[in-house]
């Protein structure tokens with residue numbers, strides 16, 4: 001079997017060796033509880049503090065505004081429930097048609113509980129309809145929640161502009177930045193957001209660790225009550241994972257996006273090679289305003305799920321959309337929102353990471369051309 005070629009880094013990323021190395025002692029030797037007052041607890045607490053500082057630096061935040069959670073989904077749900085519970089008289093929320101399931105499912109819950117939710121649409125390139133967003137604001141709006149970068153298309157949304165619109169009307173603004181972290185610069189103060197989520201496993205830290213940035217903790221209502229995280233998220237800290245995430249953040253801070261520039265060059269090279277080798281393709285999304293690693297590509301007449309399976313038989317891993325969608329094989333609601341012609345052009349999502357090489361991409365393009373030809377001949 002040929003070497004594995006993993007091209008699904010928006011689903012998850014490999015844990016960096018350096019990240020793994022700093023985590024290891026916290027399972028075996030340094031297993032103290034950071035809340036304990038004796039030394040083996042205090043030492044761990046110090047490392048958790050360092051991790052918090054590194055994460056804060058990555059987001060341009062104050063360390064005191066960083067809350068560690070179990071994942072990006074928990075961060076999103078916590079932020080939304082905090083915003084609506086803090087403003088119980090207002091019953092209208094604005095989001096978009098292209099958010100992650102953790103946002104969408106929370107919206108469904110709110111709808112069942114008396115809230116009206118506006119799902120702002122997108123155009124054929126997946127760009128937000130900003131007029132619709134502005135016009136849907138009412139006296140009753142208590143929250144706007146918009147993702148920074150889309151997981152399927154890579155589209156980057158105008159968070160600055162939306163935060164101005166929200167704050168002019170005194171509306172809470174949450175941002176799901178899970179797909180933006182590590183790929184594009186995030187500065188919560190420049191962006192002027194009220195809260196923002198990220199997830200460890202998208203930035204070469206482990207699965208099961210997330211971060212919620214909260215601007216104003218004075219009014220914060222936790223989802224998980226308890227004393228940890230300054231009374232904002234109960235549960236003994238997941239110390240090894242927090243420390244691993246801190247290392248991943250430190251690496252991003254030190255690298256200052258130079259790796260992402262390489263990833264972008266490789267993604268662009270890959271798209272050019274695909275164009276040269278395969279006829280009749282379509283690349284979805286806002287091509288000039290995407291995260292550097294993502295490519296949503298369709299090959300006329302080829303069904304994405306068949307292509308994905310055929311590629312897997314060559315040890316090549318891509319997806320047909322978000323990881324959650326592809327497991328249950330639903331048509332992509334993101335592409336449906338773009339009114340994509342999915343009968344003729346159903347895309348695979350290729351998302352590169354810092355470990356992909358030019359050799360892998362050359363090999364991938366060969367395998368892909370053969371696979372597309374095979375399926376077109378069927």
Ligand code: PLP
Nearest residue numbers: 071072073100151176178179199
């Ligand atoms: N938000 C977006 C845009 C995502 O792509 C994901 C994961 O795929 C999440 C949130 C959820 O993150 P986690 O898997 O850490 O819960």
